[in-house]
Amino acid sequence: MNRQGQRSGATGVHHNRQHSEHYLDASSKWFNSSSNHIPPLQDYNLYGGGGRMYRNSVQKSFSEYSMDPLTPPRSYAVKKNGDEDDSPRDFSPGLLDIHSFDTELLPQIPSSNAYESEPYIFGKQTGRARPTDNNVYNSLAAAENLKSSNVAKIKVVVRKRPLNKKETAKHEEDIIDTVSNSLTVHETKLKVDLTQYVEKHEFVFDAVLNEEVTNDEVYRETVEPIVPIIFQRTKATCFAYGQTGSGKTYTMKPLPLKASRDILRLMHHTYRSQGFQLFVSFFEIYGGKLFDLLNDRKKLCMREDGKQQVCIVGLQEYQVSDVETIKELIEQGNATRSTGTTGANEESSRSHAILQLAIKRSVDGNVSKPPRVVGKLSFIDLAGSERGADTTDNDKQTRIEGAEINKSLLALKECIRALDNDQGHIPFRGSKLTEVLRDSFVGDSRTVMISCISPSSGSCEHTLNTLRYADRVKSLSKGNNSKKDVLSSNFNLKDSITIPLSSVNTYAYEDRTTDTWPEEKDGDEFSPPEDYYEQVKPSWKKNGKIEPYGVTDDKFKKPPNGQIKWKDIPKVEPKTVQSDDDLNALLQEEEDLVNAHRKQVEETMNIVREEMNLLVEADKPGNQLDDYIAKLNAILSQKAAGIMQLQTRLTHFQKRLKEHSVLASSAGY
Numbered sequence: 001m002n003r004q005g006q007r008s009g010a011t012g013v014h015h016n017r018q019h020s021e022h023y024l025d026a027s028s029k030w031f032n033s034s035s036n037h038i039p040p041l042q043d044y045n046l047y048g049g050g051g052r053m054y055r056n057s058v059q060k061s062f063s064e065y066s067m068d069p070l071t072p073p074r075s076y077a078v079k080k081n082g083d084e085d086d087s088p089r090d091f092s093p094g095l096l097d098i099h100s101f102d103t104e105l106l107p108q109i110p111s112s113n114a115y116e117s118e119p120y121i122f123g124k125q126t127g128r129a130r131p132t133d134n135n136v137y138n139s140l141a142a143a144e145n146l147k148s149s150n151v152a153k154i155k156v157v158v159r160k161r162p163l164n165k166k167e168t169a170k171h172e173e174d175i176i177d178t179v180s181n182s183l184t185v186h187e188t189k190l191k192v193d194l195t196q197y198v199e200k201h202e203f204v205f206d207a208v209l210n211e212e213v214t215n216d217e218v219y220r221e222t223v224e225p226i227v228p229i230i231f232q233r234t235k236a237t238c239f240a241y242g243q244t245g246s247g248k249t250y251t252m253k254p255l256p257l258k259a260s261r262d263i264l265r266l267m268h269h270t271y272r273s274q275g276f277q278l279f280v281s282f283f284e285i286y287g288g289k290l291f292d293l294l295n296d297r298k299k300l301c302m303r304e305d306g307k308q309q310v311c312i313v314g315l316q317e318y319q320v321s322d323v324e325t326i327k328e329l330i331e332q333g334n335a336t337r338s339t340g341t342t343g344a345n346e347e348s349s350r351s352h353a354i355l356q357l358a359i360k361r362s363v364d365g366n367v368s369k370p371p372r373v374v375g376k377l378s379f380i381d382l383a384g385s386e387r388g389a390d391t392t393d394n395d396k397q398t399r400i401e402g403a404e405i406n407k408s409l410l411a412l413k414e415c416i417r418a419l420d421n422d423q424g425h426i427p428f429r430g431s432k433l434t435e436v437l438r439d440s441f442v443g444d445s446r447t448v449m450i451s452c453i454s455p456s457s458g459s460c461e462h463t464l465n466t467l468r469y470a471d472r473v474k475s476l477s478k479g480n481n482s483k484k485d486v487l488s489s490n491f492n493l494k495d496s497i498t499i500p501l502s503s504v505n506t507y508a509y510e511d512r513t514t515d516t517w518p519e520e521k522d523g524d525e526f527s528p529p530e531d532y533y534e535q536v537k538p539s540w541k542k543n544g545k546i547e548p549y550g551v552t553d554d555k556f557k558k559p560p561n562g563q564i565k566w567k568d569i570p571k572v573e574p575k576t577v578q579s580d581d582d583l584n585a586l587l588q589e590e591e592d593l594v595n596a597h598r599k600q601v602e603e604t605m606n607i608v609r610e611e612m613n614l615l616v617e618a619d620k621p622g623n624q625l626d627d628y629i630a631k632l633n634a635i636l637s638q639k640a641a642g643i644m645q646l647q648t649r650l651t652h653f654q655k656r657l658k659e660h661s662v663l664a665s666s667a668g669y
């Protein structure tokens with residue numbers, strides 16, 4: 001594994017604020033921890049020219065080492081003579097206090113200052129800086145400032161993936177329609193008389209990205225707008241949520257690299273010579289424990305200091321200054337994550353992976369002093385959301401892990417809600433995940449949630465759960481309306497910005513490292529046979545037997561854009577032919593009421609089911625069962641009140657219907 005960059009955070013002890021830096025030296029296979037010298041940024045090939053002085057060493061990649069994730073990892077430290085050294089001391093990092101030590105934010109940079117220094121661009125060919133037109137930078141500065149001030153505190157985005165090969169083979173259908181920022185789930189259900197109907201569930205989010213949307217577009221919609229604001233003392237978090245196989249990793253994997261490219265672009269021109277440094281760390285929360293993905297899955301501890309600030313002891317951070325290095329680090333972390341599993345998907349879906357990009361700066365520009373965090377961007381690839389509820393699995397360990405996942409997902413949701421409501425108390429102690437992310441929830445923070453969903457009918461229940469989770473994150477906040485305004489202005493802004501970050505910076509900073517990974521070899525997975533849409537007839541179970549779905553064929557013809565379009569389910573006509581408009585209106589009203597009633601009951605049942613799972617898992621020492629019960633009670637009372645209201649309306653309606661039939665029979669119908 002070649003590498004360029006520095007390791008930091010290994011020795012910073014937050015109480016006495018010591019700090020030292022380690023970086024790779026050309027003669028070592030790994031990092032040489034003996035140097036305290038911090039080379040000037042130019043040494044790291046900041047300006048595109050010159051040799052990459054630390055990149056040609058031959059190193060073993062993580063995958064070349066056999067690793068057992070559950071046993072203490074073997075150290076990769078390499079002695080100066082080139083021999084491997086298993087001694088942990090060479091590699092024992094110090095205490096990284098990401099809160100009191102690193103995260104004491106620097107005073108805000110006045111935004112005007114950020115653009116005061118003479119702007120430069122870097123010639124693509126020569127790699128040498130040359131002055132450029134101030135106007136371009138003023139426009140960029142203005143656009144960035146405007147962008148920053150308009151970025152919503154929480155943005156909820158849904159991404160629908162295409163049907164995969166398995167789903168296609170099982171004749172599962174695409175049940176999700178997307179239009180603009182809304183989507184409809186078509187859920188096939190049975191009535192009590194076993195006739196089938198399709199229930200439509202509509203949702204509106206800040207953005208809905210369909211199966212044709214590329215990872216580049218996902219980046220532009222989600223992370224790109226928040227990149228500039230991490231230079232302005234902001235902590236931002238982007239996470240993917242969804243059931244196993246819904247595309248969380250596929251979605252999250254390219255984002256950090258694209259973000260680091262933009263961060264480096266900003267560092268290299270807009271904030272040039274201002275001493276900003278970029279640091280990367282990557283760790284995993286698995287079964288409630290922390291593992292360093294950039295240090296051979298070293299187990300990390302989390303501690304709280306006297307100021308109730310959380311420290312991650314031993315987390316490795318690497319100073320980076322080019323995209324190539326970041327790419328290598330991310331690949332290394334991902335490899336460590338996946339090789340750390342016995343049944344790859346099984347366990348990867350039971351861990352949360354957190355990659356952090358921290359922008360730091362020394363207080364007075366003195367590089368011998370430890371830099372402090374200015375802003376941070378955290379990317380979280382969450383564990384599959386349905387795992388926690390997987391109570392059919394009898395394996396005790398699996399159940400414990402499931403409980404931990406469930407607890408952390410609930411805690412994350414609570415934190416986001418509290419954050420969006422500007423509540424004084426953020427319940428970050430609810431789980432390891434939220435404790436670790438504590439500093440992302442305090443101060444000036446931004447959150448982007450990407451809910452990943454599968455389009456297939458077989459995943460309908462999970463998809464609805466994911467969408468409800470997303471909806472609750474979004475809609476239960478009291479500031480929802482005003483936030484919507486902010487969001488829409490943000491969208492408008494997006495449209496009206498003539499110089500998007502990526503395009504402006506292209507000529508300003510050129511790192512030719514591609515910010516994508518080769519496409520996964522799953523193209524086939526997502527290419528249903530041409531005649532697929534013609535062949536598929538959805539089926540449903542009746543008395544245990546698969547029966548054909550009684551709908552017209554053309555409903556499932558492949559439309560020109562490749563997406564199945566659903567026809568509205570024809571309304572059930574009243575049995576008695578009745579010309580009376582009033583009666584029809586009454587019947588319609590009844591149908592609406594019954595539907596609303598059923599929806600309320602179903603929602604309540606879903607909540608009860610979800611919360612019961614939590615209760616079961618939470619019923620162990622140390623977990624706050626009472627809190628869960630109180631929460632459940634509150635939700636149930638709210639739902640019960642809604643059902644009571646509907647009941648009253650239904651009774652009232654029945655009375656009117658009775659009066660109507662009396663009138664009708666006296667009129668001779």
Ligand SMILES: Nc1ncnc2c1ncn2[C@@H]1O[C@H](COP(=O)(O)OP(=O)(O)OP(=O)(O)O)[C@@H](O)[C@H]1O
Nearest residue numbers: 161243244245246247248249250348349384520522
């Ligand atoms: N938008 C998409 N376009 C094409 N392929 C996709 C898309 N989303 C996901 N995939 C593919 O679907 C498969 C499952 O995706 P992925 O591993 O990202 O799911 P996941 O939600 O992270 O699962 P887990 O929770 O088990 O880790 C992968 O093969 C991936 O390449």
